[in-house]
Amino acid sequence: MTSTETPSPESRQPVARPGVLDIAPYVGGESKVAGVNRVIRLASNEGALGPSPKAIEAYKALSGEIHRYPDGGSAALRAALAGRFGLEAERIVCSGGSDELITLLTRAYAGPGDEVLYSQHGFLMYPIAAMGVGATPVTAPETNLTTNVDALLAAVTERTKLVFVANPNNPTGTYLSAAEMARLHAGLPSHVVLVIDAAYAEYVGQHDYEPGIELVRRSTNTVMTRTFSKIYALGGMRVGWAYCPDNIADVLNRLRNPFNVNAAGQAAAVAALEDVEFAEASRAHNDKWLPWTSEGLTRLGLKLTPSVGNFVLAQFPETTGHSADAAWDYLKSRGMLTRKMGSYGLPNALRITIGTGDEMKAVVDALSQFLGKS
Ligand SMILES: *Cc1c(COP(=O)(O)O)cnc(C)c1O
Numbered sequence: 001m002t003s004t005e006t007p008s009p010e011s012r013q014p015v016a017r018p019g020v021l022d023i024a025p026y027v028g029g030e031s032k033v034a035g036v037n038r039v040i041r042l043a044s045n046e047g048a049l050g051p052s053p054k055a056i057e058a059y060k061a062l063s064g065e066i067h068r069y070p071d072g073g074s075a076a077l078r079a080a081l082a083g084r085f086g087l088e089a090e091r092i093v094c095s096g097g098s099d100e101l102i103t104l105l106t107r108a109y110a111g112p113g114d115e116v117l118y119s120q121h122g123f124l125m126y127p128i129a130a131m132g133v134g135a136t137p138v139t140a141p142e143t144n145l146t147t148n149v150d151a152l153l154a155a156v157t158e159r160t161k162l163v164f165v166a167n168p169n170n171p172t173g174t175y176l177s178a179a180e181m182a183r184l185h186a187g188l189p190s191h192v193v194l195v196i197d198a199a200y201a202e203y204v205g206q207h208d209y210e211p212g213i214e215l216v217r218r219s220t221n222t223v224m225t226r227t228f229s230k231i232y233a234l235g236g237m238r239v240g241w242a243y244c245p246d247n248i249a250d251v252l253n254r255l256r257n258p259f260n261v262n263a264a265g266q267a268a269a270v271a272a273l274e275d276v277e278f279a280e281a282s283r284a285h286n287d288k289w290l291p292w293t294s295e296g297l298t299r300l301g302l303k304l305t306p307s308v309g310n311f312v313l314a315q316f317p318e319t320t321g322h323s324a325d326a327a328w329d330y331l332k333s334r335g336m337l338t339r340k341m342g343s344y345g346l347p348n349a350l351r352i353t354i355g356t357g358d359e360m361k362a363v364v365d366a367l368s369q370f371l372g373k374s
Contacts, residue, residue, distance in 0.1 A: 018112065019134040026128055029339050036335035040362060042353040043337045045170065045200075045311050047233030048285055049356075051268070052278040055234060058271035062264050070263035077261070080270045081241055085213065091244050093252040094261045098199060098227040098240030101252070102164070103129045105223060105242075108251045109193050110135040110161040117155055118164040119147040121172050121344050123197060126164040135161070145305045145313070146174040153187040163188060166197040167212070168204060171344050171351045173307025178210035185215055185222060193248070194222045200309040202231040202279065203286050209308070213243060220245045228265075230310060231282050232272040237265035286310050289354050296364040297352075300371050310354045313346070322371060324350050330370045336363055 029043025074094035082089040095101045106129035110116050116130035120142040127137035138160070140151040147165055156163070165184070168175040176184070185194055196212035204211075212224030224243045229235035239261055244252065272279070294304050294312055303315040316324040328340050328350055336359075339351040352363060368374040 017134055019131040023128055023131045024343070026124060027343070030332075030337050033332055033335050033337065038335060040336040040355060040359045042355050042359065042363065043339045043351075044235065045230055045309070045351075045353045046235050047231050047282050047310065048289070048354055048359075049233065049278070049282045051233040052272045052275035054275045054278070055232070055268040055272040058267040059237070059264050062267050065263065068263065070259055070261060070266055072258045072260075074261045074266050077239075077241070077266045077269050077273075080273045084273055085243075087213070087243055091216075091246060091249050093242045093244060093249050093256065094266070095240045095242065095256065096260050096262070096265075097229060097235075097238040098197065098225045098242075099125055100238075100256070100260060101223075101225045101240055101242045102126065102195070102197070103132065104252055104255050105193065105195055105248075106130055106135065106162060107133055108255050113159060114161040115157060115159040116162045116164070117152060117160050119152065119166075119169065121145060121169065121346060122147075122164060123166045123170050124343060142172075144174075145172040147176050149176070149180050149184045149187070152184060156188065156192065160189075160192055162193045162195060164195045164197060166199065167209075168200045168307070168309045170199065170309065171311070171313055171339070171341055171346070171349075172305050173309045173311060173313050174305055175204060175206065175209055175308050177206075177208040178214065179208065181210070181212070182215060185219065188221070190219075190221055192221060194219075196222065196224045198224055199227045199230055201226060203283060203290075203310050204308045205283075205287065206308060216243050216245060220247055223248055228269045228272060231279060231286075232269070233282070234265070234268055234272060237268050238262070239265040239269045286354055289357060289360050293352070293354060293360045293364065296360075297367065300364070300368055300373055302367070302371075312352050312354070313341070313349050314352060315346075315349045318348060324348050327367065327370055331363065331366055334362075334366050336366060338363075 078089040078092045112134035114135040118126040130137040140155040198211040201211035215222045228239040341349040
């Protein structure tokens with residue numbers, strides 16, 4: 001120190017690494033409304049039917065064992081996933097929610113001066129993870145609220161280390177076909193990691209869709225991430241998983257915490273996976289209520305993107321009184337929680353999760369009144 005001044009107490013505070021204080025902390029969907037007992041929660045894309053009763057049982061059965069460390073390698077869960085999807089267990093890495101995988105992959109492959117690329121209205125965890133390691137988040141424009149492969153490829157520079165594509169994307173609900181994803185992969189330098197975030201894969205019935213397994217199989221730079229938080233409705237348990245090439249599985253296993261998936265989460269996830277019938281029912285429910293809700297809201301004059309997830313993105317008119325913000329307030333005052341989209345660059349839109357049939361009827365009715373249609 002050349003200064004002769006005594007440092008003020010403030011200047012001696014610990015200072016976070018560059019980038020950390022630039023992060024806008026992730027704000028989850030609200031879950032409570034003051035004075036309302038029965039809140040309709042449509043803000044976080046939690047599976048409409050809740051978790052499988054078998055998953056709840058498995059969770060409860062563990063209550064006498066919570067003093068024990070979990071299996072640090074999540075072996076039973078990896079074996080169950082391998083069996084269910086026809087994968088190699090040693091190339092699966094489990095995590096405390098798939099958010100953890102986004103963070104780990106970013107920590108592993110990017111640092112200060114590097115770029116992390118994603119699509120304009122992509123999932124907010126990507127820039128958060130990038131800034132957390134001092135890397136620069138870079139976005140590529142979308143077309144019709146859909147990931148544009150050419151725009152992504154055009155945005156790749158020498159500094160690009162990772163490309164994140166949520167497929168289908170949250171919050172837009174749109175998806176890339178297997179052919180488009182393969183085209184993206186083919187256009188990327190082989191040292192750039194392509195992360196396919198398939199959090200909603202189980203809901204997608206489109207024949208040209210593929211969650212990413214095929215691409216992972218034939219490359220050393222593609223990872224597919226999945227979660228138990230959405231169709232399996234185990235968000236509170238925090239369980240995600242990745243299917244990786246050997247080289248990336250090795251890296252993630254070195255970097256992750258040794259006991260990153262808690263015991264109850266592992267048990268509940270295995271049980272949920274085994275209850276194929278319940279997962280099918282959850283998907284059939286979505287197949288019915290996703291188009292029902294989309295059509296209902298379109299009839300009210302709202303603009304909907306064609307979603308393949310368990311949520312819709314509804315765009316509101318800018319006219320005073322009928323804005324997305326006003327709609328959000330109106331719904332909340334009636335105990336219905338949806339998600340504002342300003343932080344995704346979509347201030348005129350709300351994202352609405354597909355809930356139960358009664359919940360969907362309630363939200364369409366309320367918006368009909370809000371818009372003066374009934
Ligand atoms: C919900 C979501 C996740 C995170 O899920 P976890 O609960 O952390 O497993 C990841 N990606 C997308 C696109 C999501 O919508």
